[in-house]
Amino acid sequence: MTWDEWEQLKAAAARRHADRTRLNSVTQPGTAADLVVHDDELGALGGIAYRLRDRLRKDSDHAREATFGAAVELSNEGLGMGTALTELHDAWNSKSRTLVDACGHISNHLDFTRAQHRKDDDKVATSVSASVIYTYMK
Numbered sequence: 409m410t411w412d413e414w415e416q417l418k419a420a421a422a423r424r425h426a427d428r429t430r431l432n433s434v435t436q437p438g439t440a441a442d443l444v445v446h447d448d449e450l451g452a453l454g455g456i457a458y459r460l461r462d463r464l465r466k467d468s469d470h471a472r473e474a475t476f477g478a479a480v481e482l483s484n485e486g487l488g489m490g491t492a493l494t495e496l497h498d499a500w501n502s503k504s505r506t507l508v509d510a511c512g513h514i515s516n517h518l519d520f521t522r523a524q525h526r527k528d529d530d531k532v533a534t535s536v537s538a539s540v541i542y543t544y545m546k
Contacts, residue, residue: 447522454518461511468504472497 475497482490 447525450518450522450525454515454522457511457515457518461508461515464504464511465508468500468508472501475500 475493479490479493479497482493484490
């Protein structure tokens with residue numbers, strides 16, 4: 409493949425992908441925007457994140473006590489494996505709590521987003537109605 413062929417392929421790929429995602433604008437008049445989120449979709453995603461958070465919280469704690477007990481026993485016997493197992497236990501707890509918290513944040517953020525969009529829609533609906541009435545009053 410020559411350099412010119414490579415440049416032509418890159419340019420063709422760029423043209424094909426140029427109109428994929430546009431925020432706050434549409435490429436041609438009359439075409440629909442491609443970024444649309446529905447309230448029920450946000451609710452479903454928030455529900456999935458919440459259920460995932462609960463499962464992670466319960467399932468990631470499954471072997472915590474047994475692992476810690478084994479680490480203590482090994483350490484008491486003077487084996488270095490006990491210290492390593494304790495470090496593994498602590499790292500696992502830290503990482504799993506971080507993941508559980510992240511799922512909780514996602515769920516909470518989606519709930520907040522739904523509520524905020526509902527408020528914004530209500531505000532737009534009332535302000536548009538009021539502005540239409542105001543034009544008739546002039």
